Amino acid sequence: MGGRKRLHGKGLPRHVYLNRxxxxxxxxxxxxxLAREGDLQGMHAALANHLAGATAGxxxxxxxxxxxxxxxxxxxxxxxxQERQLKRLEDVFGDDAQGSITAEDxxxxxxxxxxxVAANREMALLSHVYTTGARWPKPYKFRFPNPCTxxxxxxxxxxxxxxxxxxxxxxxxxxxxxxxxxxxxxYVTGVRPSDAFKFRETDFGPNGLLxxxxxxxxxxxxxxxxxxxxxxxxxxxxxxxxxxxxPTTRHxxxxxxxxxxxxSAMKSAWARWMTRVKKAGLDTFxxxxxxxxxxxxHPDGSHLGHxxxxxxxxxYRAGPRKVTPI
Numbered sequence: 001m002g003g004r005k006r007l008h009g010k011g012l013p014r015h016v017y018l019n020r021x022x023x024x025x026x027x028x029x030x031x032x033x034l035a036r037e038g039d040l041q042g043m044h045a046a047l048a049n050h051l052a053g054a055t056a057g058x059x060x061x062x063x064x065x066x067x068x069x070x071x072x073x074x075x076x077x078x079x080x081x082q083e084r085q086l087k088r089l090e091d092v093f094g095d096d097a098q099g100s101i102t103a104e105d106x107x108x109x110x111x112x113x114x115x116x117v118a119a120n121r122e123m124a125l126l127s128h129v130y131t132t133g134a135r136w137p138k139p140y141k142f143r144f145p146n147p148c149t150x151x152x153x154x155x156x157x158x159x160x161x162x163x164x165x166x167x168x169x170x171x172x173x174x175x176x177x178x179x180x181x182x183x184x185x186x187y188v189t190g191v192r193p194s195d196a197f198k199f200r201e202t203d204f205g206p207n208g209l210l211x212x213x214x215x216x217x218x219x220x221x222x223x224x225x226x227x228x229x230x231x232x233x234x235x236x237x238x239x240x241x242x243x244x245x246x247p248t249t250r251h252x253x254x255x256x257x258x259x260x261x262x263x264s265a266m267k268s269a270w271a272r273w274m275t276r277v278k279k280a281g282l283d284t285f286x287x288x289x290x291x292x293x294x295x296x297x298h299p300d301g302s303h304l305g306h307x308x309x310x311x312x313x314x315x316y317r318a319g320p321r322k323v324t325p326i
Contacts (some may be wrong), residue, residue: 046097116154162293163285181239193287
């Protein structure tokens with residue numbers, strides 16, 4: 001028994017349909033986008049590549065080039081997150097022809113993806129693929145209109161509130177010495193949590209602390225004013241007093257075995273601490289909320305190192321805005 005006859009587009013190739021773009025339907029119940037609506041020549045070329053089993057001309061090599069040449073430029077945490085995001089983009093758009101993704105596709109993705117915040121991050125990565133692809137060397141240059149431009153992202157809830165001072169004091173007895181030193185350095189310096197456990201004694205000089213953020217690779221001096229210089233000195237001395245010293249110790253934050261903390265080790269240590277705090281019936285908090293408290297307590301939050309103040313005010317500074325009454 002044959003399939004249902006076409007009612008529209010009778011001159012199109014078998015299993016090719018037009019619906020805000022050219023699509024190819026396989027019996028496995030999967031749709032592959034071939035080209036934008038109106039690009040008839042592109043549709044036939046993409047269909048030929050697809051039927052031949054070739055990936056040339058699809059988004060897969062574009063994502064792979066981004067993975068090999070752009071991800072290594074980013075921090076370790078960002079690489080892990082965006083590797084998962086790239087895998088998701090490959091599953092959804094990998095077989096689509098280059099240049100065939102439209103703003104409507106992005107809107108559909110944002111609307112239908114179960115994880116709304118995750119969808120925002122994945123579309124931000126897709127947008128970055130388009131913007132960086134235009135600068136790639138030939139023959140890898142990827143220059144097509146960015147379908148993410150102008151598309152409104154899903155609404156997101158506010159970032160975690162600054163850690164409460166009372167909550168920190170109550171949780172303090174349950175923390176190990178390295179975690180106490182970690183909190184002190186995080187609060188005083190305002191650096192990213194992944195940067196604090198990289199501090200060495202040699203990073204502290206007569207002018208304060210010089211930090212090279214792992215995310216931006218930009219160097220910024222953390223010395224601000226006399227009062228903050230005193231706090232920075234006390235935080236350093238406190239961290240030194242909390243650590244276990246070995247002949248090879250150079251870092252301020254080390255494990256109970258005297259080894260430098262890795263990102264995963266610090267994450268696990270923090271999780272165990274918060275588990276103990278929760279069992280005691282107390283409020284928990286995150287390293288990011290501690291950094292937010294540092295930004296909120298500071299006069300302007302500039303020690304966090306953000307170039308764009310909108311990021312600082314949106315994600316970190318949560319205190320009330322001070323105004324002068326009549």
